[in-house]
Amino acid sequence: MAFAAKLMNPTPWDVQINYEKGIVITIPAFGQVDLTMGQFEDYRPNTPGAEAVYEILDSEGVFLFDTDRPYENQALDTLKKTLKKRMDLVVAKEKHYTDLAARQNLNFDQEALSNVWKQLGVDVVREKCESIKRFITKYETVVQKETSLRRNVLDPDRAVFVTNPPREFPSKIAREFFLSENPSIAEKEEEFRKGMARAEKVDVATND
Numbered sequence: 001m002a003f004a005a006k007l008m009n010p011t012p013w014d015v016q017i018n019y020e021k022g023i024v025i026t027i028p029a030f031g032q033v034d035l036t037m038g039q040f041e042d043y044r045p046n047t048p049g050a051e052a053v054y055e056i057l058d059s060e061g062v063f064l065f066d067t068d069r070p071y072e073n074q075a076l077d078t079l080k081k082t083l084k085k086r087m088d089l090v091v092a093k094e095k096h097y098t099d100l101a102a103r104q105n106l107n108f109d110q111e112a113l114s115n116v117w118k119q120l121g122v123d124v125v126r127e128k129c130e131s132i133k134r135f136i137t138k139y140e141t142v143v144q145k146e147t148s149l150r151r152n153v154l155d156p157d158r159a160v161f162v163t164n165p166p167r168e169f170p171s172k173i174a175r176e177f178f179l180s181e182n183p184s185i186a187e188k189e190e191e192f193r194k195g196m197a198r199a200e201k202v203d204v205a206t207n208d
Contacts, residue, residue, distance in 0.1 A: 002066065002067045002068050003040075003044060003045075003064050003065065003066055003067070004064075004065045004066075004067050005034060005035040005036075005037065005039075005040035006032050006033065006034055006035065006064070006065040007025065007027050007032065007033050007035060007043070007057075007062050007063070007064060007065075008027070008031075008032045008062060008063055008064075008065050008071065008074070008075070008078075009027035009028065009029060009030065009031055009032065009033075009061065009062045010030065010061065010062075010063075010075035010078060010079055010135065010139070011029060011030075011060075011061040011062075011079070011082070011131075011132065011135070012029050012030065012131055012135065013029050013128075014026060014027065014028050014029050015027045015060045015061065015062050017056065017057075017060065017062070019039060019042075025039070027062050032065070043057075043064050044064070045064075057078075058078070058081040058082060058085060059082060059085045059086075060082065061078055061079060061081075061082035061132070062078065063075075063077075063078045069164075069165065070143075070146065070165055072139055072142050072143050072146065073143055073164055073165055075139055076136065076139040076140060076143055079132055079135055079136045079139065080136060082132060083129060083132045083133065083136065086125050086128060086129050086132070087129055089125060090122055090125050090126060090129070093122050094122065146165075147165060147166060154166060154168045155168060157172050157175075158170070158171060158172055158174075158175050159175070160175060160178065160179065160185065160189055161189065161192055161193075162185060162188040162189050162192050163185065
């Protein structure tokens with residue numbers, strides 16, 4: 001991983017991050033913002049406090065740009081993370097309120113519950129979740145297409161196709177060393193290549 005001093009925002013709305021007292025970092029919708037070197041160091045992974053920082057970034061749907069990976073792949077991963085966190089928030093809020101109502105023997109019809117969810121801001125979160133889902137679908141289409149194109153131009157003797165994105169190593173032995181150090185990836189790669197071989201046999205049989 002090689003990170004750049006940029007926060008990227010793949011969501012359709014501006015995001016504001018409270019960096020420290022008096023300083024707010026605003027990342028425009030579908031845009032990016034350059035960080036100062038001090039901010040960059042604070043947002044780098046594996047630094048003290050990074051776990052709490054990344055909780056905030058994942059919740060807001062923004063990410064520190066990794067120059068070793070395509071933007072679309074990182075955007076897709078980030079949108080999936082923020083969707084999960086937002087959906088978990090909706091479930092938690094609804095459960096808290098319905099549990100509270102049950103303890104107090106309160107009964108609500110659907111209209112009354114809808115008004116409660118609006119007051120709690122649940123409807124707004126749901127709407128954003130639906131928007132995020134649409135863009136996840138769009139990014140998945142782009143990533144699948146680009147992954148397919150990339151696989152077609154890689155040297156199969158030096159490539160590992162199941163990484164995200166697929167990787168081409170400088171030599172066959174470098175590929176072998178990588179797979180030996182990553183047995184779970186090696187297993188997935190083997191299954192993927194078996195699937196490719198079966199598909200090629202089907203294509204040959206169909207053409208004949």
